Amino acid sequence: MTEPSVLRLSIFVTFALAVFGVVFGLLTGSASIIFDGVYTLIDAIMTSFALLVAKLIAVSHNDFGQARLTRNFTMGFWHLEPIVLGLSGTLLVGTAGYGLIMAVGSLMAGGRHLDFDLALIFALVALVSAVGMIIYGRRANKRLNSSFIALDVKAWTISAAMTGALLLAFLTGWMIRGTALEWLSPYIDPAVLALVCLIVLPLPLPTIRDALADVLLVTPPEMKKRVDEVASDAVQRHGFLSYRAYVARVGRGRQIEIYFIVPPGLPPRSLEAWDLIRDEIGEEVGGTGPDRWLTIAFTVNKEWAE
Known part of the structure; x- marks a missing residue:
């Protein structure tokens, strides 16, 4: 088990869930599921960059890397790591902020109707996948102690929290169908999206702070x-x-x-x-x-x- 292999698996699962989320979001009419898919897609793209940087750092330590790659980078590739981490955290914060604005706008417009049966299927599959990747990533990082894997685990934790909230909300919407509370159904999707965005907005901030400190060469x-x-x-x-x-x-x-x-x-x-x-x-x-x-x-x- 190596850092690149862990990140490669994470990228594959993340891309699969992202496509799965966007498709199901369009089928169900759920903005929160679409947001989850887009958020996951951004995470997959940044994890791909993290994998590339990890490879560059590893290759620069052997003779082949010294002969080919480091000819124009004699100081190494360490400086790319905080740049990728900072950019990743910033994009995740920006995505959550945009999602929050969209959720508030939808609430003010009267909410939206969605297919709770399909939405529940998505939430269950996505939650099981996210929890599985959290467990796998944490076990791997006990030995590897990688900043990239730590950030990836944090992203999967955020994803699991988002999906868990979606599952609870969709289950509530499914249960109140045909009852006196059915008028609340259109508000469930934007309300849970707003709640999830409020929760995940501050989570990448410590990563951004630490990455900025590294970029600015702040002395530890x-x-x-x-x-x-x-x-x-x-x-x-x-x-x-x-x-x-x-x-x-x-x-x-x-x-x-x-x-x-x-x-x-x-x-x-x-x-x-x-x-x-x-x-x-x-x-x-x-x-x-x-x-x-x-x-x-x-x-x-x-x-x-x-």
């Missing part, structure tokens, strides 16, 4: 604190004057640059000795692997470090 406090601790210890241990540390998180990538200010006239050391110091500091910083970009430099001139 805990990460900076750890680097400062390691650099300060190195200054004391090796007799350096001071240091400058620059830290940023870009998607799954961590970019760290540490410049040590050494005293003028320090006794010469071999390059191997300086590399040993770098290895020592790198181990203390931690997080070794293809997603860490660590630069350690030594200079007597502060201008090179600022």
